[in-house]
Amino acid sequence: MNKTKLLSQEVAENIRDGYCCSEALVVSTTELYAPEIPKQLAHAASTGLCGGMGGKQATCGVFTGGAVAIGLVMGNGEKKDKRIKQLSAEYHQLLKQHAGGEDICHKLRAKMGDSNVDSSQCHRLSIDGGELLQSVLNKAIDESSS
16 A cells, blocks of 8 residues: 555546546555555446446546445455445545535536536546545554554
8 A cells, every 4th residue: 555645646647548537536546555456346346436327427426436445445345344334424524525515416517517628627526536535544544553
């Protein structure tokens, strides 16, 4: 695990390489925190979340992708893992607050309006989501090490 490299930078690079929001977040997170997870698996686990659940503009892929990333990195296979639920809830709360109280893709896009030309604001939210996710993961890792 590489806690010093910035997850937000990895997300930005993966977006430039053509990944969607959820893919960029999950692939970047596993590359930094769980490199033993094959990139193809991380990609496959997150593709259906692109564009708000398969392009339906439901729950934003930055939110759902973050929850998948937390499970892949912090999970140990325990059913109904309370720690994963708590970390996912913490990430969701931080990101929703950052996104102005919204987590639904079509509503976020409507709020972004003309400033979201070429999905630039969606990309920014993905990058910011990476920063928030890294803070949640690093805190959880630090607490489990103590």
